[in-house]
Amino acid sequence: MIEGRLLKLSAFTLGCVLTVIATAQTYPTRPIRLVTATAAGSGSDVVARIISGKLTEALGRQIVVDNRAGVSGLLAAELVAKAAPDGYTLSMVTLTQLMATVLYQRYLPDKEFVPVARVGSTPFVIVASPALPVKSIPELIAYAKARPGQVLYASGGQGSTPHLCMEMFKSMTGVDIMHVPYKSSILAVTELGSGQVHVLCSAIPTLHATMQSAKARPLGVTSREPSKLAPGVPAIAATVPGFDMDGWYGIIAPLGTPKDIVTKLNGAFTQVLKTPEVQERLLGVGADVITSTPAEFGAFLKNETARWTKVMRDAGIKPQ
Numbered sequence: 001m002i003e004g005r006l007l008k009l010s011a012f013t014l015g016c017v018l019t020v021i022a023t024a025q026t027y028p029t030r031p032i033r034l035v036t037a038t039a040a041g042s043g044s045d046v047v048a049r050i051i052s053g054k055l056t057e058a059l060g061r062q063i064v065v066d067n068r069a070g071v072s073g074l075l076a077a078e079l080v081a082k083a084a085p086d087g088y089t090l091s092m093v094t095l096t097q098l099m100a101t102v103l104y105q106r107y108l109p110d111k112e113f114v115p116v117a118r119v120g121s122t123p124f125v126i127v128a129s130p131a132l133p134v135k136s137i138p139e140l141i142a143y144a145k146a147r148p149g150q151v152l153y154a155s156g157g158q159g160s161t162p163h164l165c166m167e168m169f170k171s172m173t174g175v176d177i178m179h180v181p182y183k184s185s186i187l188a189v190t191e192l193g194s195g196q197v198h199v200l201c202s203a204i205p206t207l208h209a210t211m212q213s214a215k216a217r218p219l220g221v222t223s224r225e226p227s228k229l230a231p232g233v234p235a236i237a238a239t240v241p242g243f244d245m246d247g248w249y250g251i252i253a254p255l256g257t258p259k260d261i262v263t264k265l266n267g268a269f270t271q272v273l274k275t276p277e278v279q280e281r282l283l284g285v286g287a288d289v290i291t292s293t294p295a296e297f298g299a300f301l302k303n304e305t306a307r308w309t310k311v312m313r314d315a316g317i318k319p320q
Contacts, residue, residue, distance in 0.1 A: 027261050031062040035080050035091045037073035039184045043205035047249050048092045050281045054272040072157045073097035077107035085256035095247045096161035102308050103159035104319055110301035113252040116262055117269040118292040120249040122204050123223035125230055127216040131195035137220040137239040141173050148176035154188035154197040157181050158320050165201035167315055172240050203247045204229050204286025229286045262294050
């Protein structure tokens with residue numbers, strides 16, 4: 001009797017394995033949703049749409065970009081976390097979204113999702129409104145120190161990357177500048193262009209059109225060295241030694257997504273990212289291509305989570 005049960009269990013297990021293999025081989029059979037945690041026109045949305053066009057060709061199924069802005073990225077995180085783990089719902093995760101999950105300790109990318117691939121990176125740039133009479137980081141520091149509490153900096157919300165970027169800038173320079181949070185990075189950029197706020201730290205893709213139309217004056221790039229993605233813009237570290245922060249873009253899937261599907265998706269993303277067309281288009285909006293295995297991206301997420309957990313704890317940043 002026991003042997004019979006074991007045989008039935010073995011047959012059932014084998015059947016499940018064969019079903020998973022068959023599913024991975026035929027995947028995908030319908031459109032795939034790629035969720036972004038920001039509004040249309042934002043950095044991750046731009047990057048997602050550039051990649052999704054070629055990914056549609058590579059996988060033979062439509063990749064639909066689904067913008068779910070709100071609650072500092074937690075709305076999108078919840079949607080993807082609760083989706084079926086079948087490879088048909090993915091998420092474009094960014095440094096900004098990771099920071100929000102660390103802040104609220106909900107939907108942590110390194111624990112509650114499956115890493116698929118890291119796809120790109122971009123430095124941030126501190127920019128000034130044309131209404132502010134400064135043209136460099138040293139001038140901004142001097143201007144702000146002479147007017148404590150009068151310089152306003154915008155962000156896409158409490159605990160967002162622009163927020164922590166400027167808080168790190170405050171801590172390392174000793175300036176007294178005031179935080180004005182907005183519901184999205186796009187709104188923050190718009191208000192900067194109109195002069196309602198004075199300074200902003202944001203990813204290059206979000207600022208690309210604004211900077212080209214001369215509605216924002218770039219002062220310094222957040223990467224340790226000057227970046228080809230921000231030609232002619234000096235590194236903030238040249239004035240503020242040790243200042244270093246790069247943004248990134250990655251793909252995650254619901255926990256439980258089969259390994260074979262994750263492997264297939266990773267291969268498709270890698271294939272797309274190696275095409276000159278995609279590389280050129282991403283470079284044009286301020287993003288560098290990066291490829292990785294799922295394991296490499298998973299290790300990266302763990303390191304980033306630990307790093308920004310410490311930054312927030314040291315700065316005393318808590319949910320409001």
